[in-house]
Amino acid sequence: MAEGPAPQGGSSLLFLTDEQLRKGIEAMFFAYRGFTSDPDRILEGREMGRAHHRAIHFIHRSPGTTVSNLMALLGVTKQSLNRVLRALIAEGLVEARVGRRDRRERHLYLTEAGAALERELSDAQRERMRAAYRMAGPVAVAGFRQVLEAMMDEESRRHYEALAGKGG
Amino acid sequence: MAEGPAPQGGSSLLFLTDEQLRKGIEAMFFAYRGFTSDPDRILEGREMGRAHHRAIHFIHRSPGTTVSNLMALLGVTKQSLNRVLRALIAEGLVEARVGRRDRRERHLYLTEAGAALERELSDAQRERMRAAYRMAGPVAVAGFRQVLEAMMDEESRRHYEALAGKGG
DNA sequence: CTTGGAATGTCAACAAGGCTGACGTATTGT
DNA sequence: ACAATACGTCAGCCTTGTTGACATTCCAAG
Numbered sequence: 001m002a003e004g005p006a007p008q009g010g011s012s013l014l015f016l017t018d019e020q021l022r023k024g025i026e027a028m029f030f031a032y033r034g035f036t037s038d039p040d041r042i043l044e045g046r047e048m049g050r051a052h053h054r055a056i057h058f059i060h061r062s063p064g065t066t067v068s069n070l071m072a073l074l075g076v077t078k079q080s081l082n083r084v085l086r087a088l089i090a091e092g093l094v095e096a097r098v099g100r101r102d103r104r105e106r107h108l109y110l111t112e113a114g115a116a117l118e119r120e121l122s123d124a125q126r127e128r129m130r131a132a133y134r135m136a137g138p139v140a141v142a143g144f145r146q147v148l149e150a151m152m153d154e155e156s157r158r159h160y161e162a163l164a165g166k167g168g
Numbered sequence: 169m170a171e172g173p174a175p176q177g178g179s180s181l182l183f184l185t186d187e188q189l190r191k192g193i194e195a196m197f198f199a200y201r202g203f204t205s206d207p208d209r210i211l212e213g214r215e216m217g218r219a220h221h222r223a224i225h226f227i228h229r230s231p232g233t234t235v236s237n238l239m240a241l242l243g244v245t246k247q248s249l250n251r252v253l254r255a256l257i258a259e260g261l262v263e264a265r266v267g268r269r270d271r272r273e274r275h276l277y278l279t280e281a282g283a284a285l286e287r288e289l290s291d292a293q294r295e296r297m298r299a300a301y302r303m304a305g306p307v308a309v310a311g312f313r314q315v316l317e318a319m320m321d322e323e324s325r326r327h328y329e330a331l332a333g334k335g336g
Numbered sequence: 337c338t339t340g341g342a343a344t345g346t347c348a349a350c351a352a353g354g355c356t357g358a359c360g361t362a363t364t365g366t
Numbered sequence: 367a368c369a370a371t372a373c374g375t376c377a378g379c380c381t382t383g384t385t386g387a388c389a390t391t392c393c394a395a396g
Binding site for chain 1: 197296305315324
Binding site: 338 | 367368369370371372373374375376377378379380381382383384385386387388389390391392393394395396
């Protein structure tokens with residue numbers, strides 16, 4: 001599997017060496033730490049964690065989404081999700097309304113307080129992202145997104161694109 | 169990904185809109201899932217998880233590193249790390265040698281079996297990364313890395329750069 | 337030589353957040 | 367009427383993180 005000496009030919013494929021790939025892997029690891037650190041900090045002390053943040057984020061993005069939808073989006077079981085939702089509802093951050101067309105479904109919405117927390121969390125996370133984007137510049141940002149999209153599983157990419165259609 | 173609407177004034181700052189930042193945030197979330205999925209799959213059934221993968225990765229990268237170094241690199245407590253190391257040593261994947269200069273320190277090395285597992289894990293992870301890199305191309309890859317580096321905490325960046333110096 | 341502190345290991349207890357399995361209930365569609 | 371769906375919940379388990387406390391070993395400074 002190792003690349004051996006540098007490939008040559010028409011287009012330089014030096015960016016595909018094991019060495020370059022390894023740097024990318026380590027960059028992902030360390031960057032993800034930064035990526036999650038600000039929301040984590042905000043949520044600690046509120047007796048909440050990353051799981052709550054994710055639920056809040058996606059309920060904000062898709063108001064009225066159902067429990068099933070959210071399960072698929074987050075890739076967790078209904079039991080895991082239910083624990084988080086129960087806490088969020090108990091805290092008055094999320095509201096679950098019985099579906100009108102199908103009354104088995106629960107449609108999820110952020111309350112005022114929930115929306116406020118969402119803003120606090122995403123402001124922090126966005127601020128870091130904004131600083132990174134600004135430092136790197138628009139061309140780098142385009143590449144950043146391209147590589148991330150190519151790294152996703154099929155199913156994740158479908159979710160990602162469905163969301164992109166909503167607000168972007 | 170195209171360009172979006174026409175640029176305006178001097179330098180288009182459209183890539184810094186909340187909308188663009190939000191897409192980047194969601195891309196990170198979904199991409200990270202793909203990023204970890206292959207090693208996770210390999211390790212399940214071996215009674216190991218992501219924490220073991222991380223330890224194996226960094227011991228491979230810095231053979232002879234100490235427990236303290238690894239703690240700082242991984243950002244976990246010695247108790248968490250110790251539990252993982254104990255398992256890895258028990259499985260015969262990692263060897264801890266008493267330091268010669270300072271005999272309080274334990275220097276960590278992969279055994280043959282450990283190196284074999286490391287290869288299996290990183291081959292899988294690298295393969296996904298390679299596919300993503302190839303799809304996106306060298307310019308995108310450069311941008312990808314730039315943005316990730318800009319997203320790291322100071323401390324993470326120091327670790328990242330120290331590692332980069334070792335093999336690249 | 338003694339002693340302080342650093343590096344490490346380990347025990348106990350706990351929490352978050354995943355998981356599976358099983359069961360119950362309301363509702364819908366056939 | 368009945369099967370399937372959407373959801374909630376209880377119970378139990380795992381991994382991986384946390385604190386706190388304590389023992390050991392060793393380096394280095396007084």
